[in-house]
Amino acid sequence: MPNAKTPRILIVGASAAGLKAGARAARLDPSAAITVLERRTFFSYGACGLPYYVGGDVDDAEELRRTAYGSVRDEGYFAAVKGLDVCSGWTAVGLDREARAVTARRADGSKRSFEYDRLVVATGARARTLPGIELGEHVLVLHTPEDARALRRGLETGQVATAIVVGGGFIGVELAVALGDMWGCEVTILEAEDRLLPQMLDREMADLVSAALAERGVTVRTGCPVIGARSTEGGAVVEAGGALAGEPLEADRAVVALGVAPECEFARAAGLAVGRSGGLVVDDRLRTSDPDIFAAGDCVEVTCAVSGAPRYVPLGSLANRAGRVVGDNLVGLKTRFPTVAGSACVKVFDLNVAATGLSEAAAARAGLAARSAWGTFYDVAHYYPEVKTLHLKLVYERESGRVLGLQAVGAGDAVKRIDLVANLLRRGGEVAEILDLEFGYSPPFNAALDPLHGIAATALNQERFAIPGIAPSAEPEGRLVLDVRRPEEIAESPSGFSNALEIACEEVRARVAEIRPGTPLLVVCEKGPRSAEIARWLQHRGFDDVAFLAGGISLRTALRPRRTG
Numbered sequence: 001m002p003n004a005k006t007p008r009i010l011i012v013g014a015s016a017a018g019l020k021a022g023a024r025a026a027r028l029d030p031s032a033a034i035t036v037l038e039r040r041t042f043f044s045y046g047a048c049g050l051p052y053y054v055g056g057d058v059d060d061a062e063e064l065r066r067t068a069y070g071s072v073r074d075e076g077y078f079a080a081v082k083g084l085d086v087c088s089g090w091t092a093v094g095l096d097r098e099a100r101a102v103t104a105r106r107a108d109g110s111k112r113s114f115e116y117d118r119l120v121v122a123t124g125a126r127a128r129t130l131p132g133i134e135l136g137e138h139v140l141v142l143h144t145p146e147d148a149r150a151l152r153r154g155l156e157t158g159q160v161a162t163a164i165v166v167g168g169g170f171i172g173v174e175l176a177v178a179l180g181d182m183w184g185c186e187v188t189i190l191e192a193e194d195r196l197l198p199q200m201l202d203r204e205m206a207d208l209v210s211a212a213l214a215e216r217g218v219t220v221r222t223g224c225p226v227i228g229a230r231s232t233e234g235g236a237v238v239e240a241g242g243a244l245a246g247e248p249l250e251a252d253r254a255v256v257a258l259g260v261a262p263e264c265e266f267a268r269a270a271g272l273a274v275g276r277s278g279g280l281v282v283d284d285r286l287r288t289s290d291p292d293i294f295a296a297g298d299c300v301e302v303t304c305a306v307s308g309a310p311r312y313v314p315l316g317s318l319a320n321r322a323g324r325v326v327g328d329n330l331v332g333l334k335t336r337f338p339t340v341a342g343s344a345c346v347k348v349f350d351l352n353v354a355a356t357g358l359s360e361a362a363a364a365r366a367g368l369a370a371r372s373a374w375g376t377f378y379d380v381a382h383y384y385p386e387v388k389t390l391h392l393k394l395v396y397e398r399e400s401g402r403v404l405g406l407q408a409v410g411a412g413d414a415v416k417r418i419d420l421v422a423n424l425l426r427r428g429g430e431v432a433e434i435l436d437l438e439f440g441y442s443p444p445f446n447a448a449l450d451p452l453h454g455i456a457a458t459a460l461n462q463e464r465f466a467i468p469g470i471a472p473s474a475e476p477e478g479r480l481v482l483d484v485r486r487p488e489e490i491a492e493s494p495s496g497f498s499n500a501l502e503i504a505c506e507e508v509r510a511r512v513a514e515i516r517p518g519t520p521l522l523v524v525c526e527k528g529p530r531s532a533e534i535a536r537w538l539q540h541r542g543f544d545d546v547a548f549l550a551g552g553i554s555l556r557t558a559l560r561p562r563r564t565g
């Protein structure tokens, strides 16, 4: 039983952040009286698994609320195992900070006041939509298990052969894969920006994703902002701008995946400070502008590790960690929540897509003078049978050499590389420090030098020797293209450059006289390293305007089959 000294802890929101906070506080102080208000009756499920339930990888949505050892995370589980009193079906509608009480309402209209000494707001986020979008029978969002069940029901009963996904963020892309892969739906993604995954990737890296989707039959229309969507008798009709202006699209379902917005109305109405995103402002101990009220998860803004500015990063990985920090602070520990690199990853058929920190576009928006290096690598030893390709883009600050972000796309292990760089970002690490990262090495797991070593070396050489690695999608701009691959490589994978001079790298030193002195050159090879090396040698031989194709023909070719708007 709680004693007089034990604070009454009230948590609003029974999901990742709220329940983690409560469970941690209860573990640290088993006598604590902890109540959790939750508006839903089906709660504490893994929302991240919803696209996989829609796609059929997860058979039953119930699985998403089971622990790894099979327990259902319901009220009884939290009472018996975690010592939390979860009151489900109660929506917090008011906060009286003077009286330290939250008013909550049930669906039947009944109301009750819950008093607290410490309050945690962990109310998450809601799916974003637009004024012209009318959600209904055939126009859905994917935010809750109910949404996912409705969508899957339509798929299982054969009512959905065509679908429009509104928004090409990570949930939209996961959804397109789920609908196309398992159910064979004809899917179109509509994205307002000029690329998919605009929060994660720059244009050329995003084009790799578009190409992979197009190859599997998904139509990607970028630059087409959706302005309206509604259900019709048989399906959905969606109106967009850009190239689709005046040409409404029809499909059996439209799924709106425009990201999320913080959900914290009752706390905001009580005067707690919110930032530009609408998320609650918290300090590094996750206290709101009222020191007795904590907040964590999708309803707060965090601090960007790279720019130092407030940033809205609604991710389950962060919500869980933040919940634990709140739990510590609830019982008097002074644990801090660090700045956030903002790492995200998504699987697009066989492609692994991951990013951390700032893209080149985001760095420019933050006013940082950024430079980029691209590279194409093998993810394990090149002779190992299961070797896969990985394209990397490293973004760094020109003057200081500070790493700003990394993007990784390929069939190889993208996430491992992102995770390492995320931790470097958080301590303001420089490109040269990547060379000092230590990796476990054996041919099935890596090459002797990791792709991260390769991309760091590319960036450093680019700066040291002033040999620009030109963007993989750029044109030669008056330079003579020197293709240094062997003839059989060129036959197998043509460069697409007209009038390229073909001299294999093994022969360049012997045949350099064939290149007129002073000719501006663009050296190309399959993945980048050979052309960078030859470019450096040519520079040494007096060619002072020489560049190389960053990421090589491999990256340039991978961009080609795109089918964008």
Ligand SMILES: Cc1cc2nc3c(=O)[nH]c(=O)nc-3n(C[C@H](O)[C@H](O)[C@H](O)COP(=O)(O)OP(=O)(O)OC[C@H]3O[C@@H](n4cnc5c(N)ncnc54)[C@H](O)[C@@H]3O)c2cc1C
Binding pocket: 012, 013, 014, 015, 016, 017, 018, 037, 038, 039, 040, 043, 044, 046, 047, 048, 049, 050, 051, 090, 091, 092, 093, 122, 123, 124, 125, 142, 143, 144, 171, 263, 266, 296, 297, 298, 299, 314, 315, 316, 317, 318, 319
């Ligand atoms: C389809 C999908 C896929 C995702 N995939 C990933 C992924 O791959 N990786 C990743 O890191 N993240 C992913 N996320 C994001 C991740 O699910 C969220 O970041 C995480 O759930 C946030 O946890 P939270 O506790 O802050 O909020 P939520 O999980 O949103 O929980 C908030 C809870 O508060 C309750 N609530 C809200 N208002 C009130 C109120 N007034 N009164 C009472 N209760 C209230 C809600 O009902 C809810 O249960 C995905 C999300 C979705 C929807």
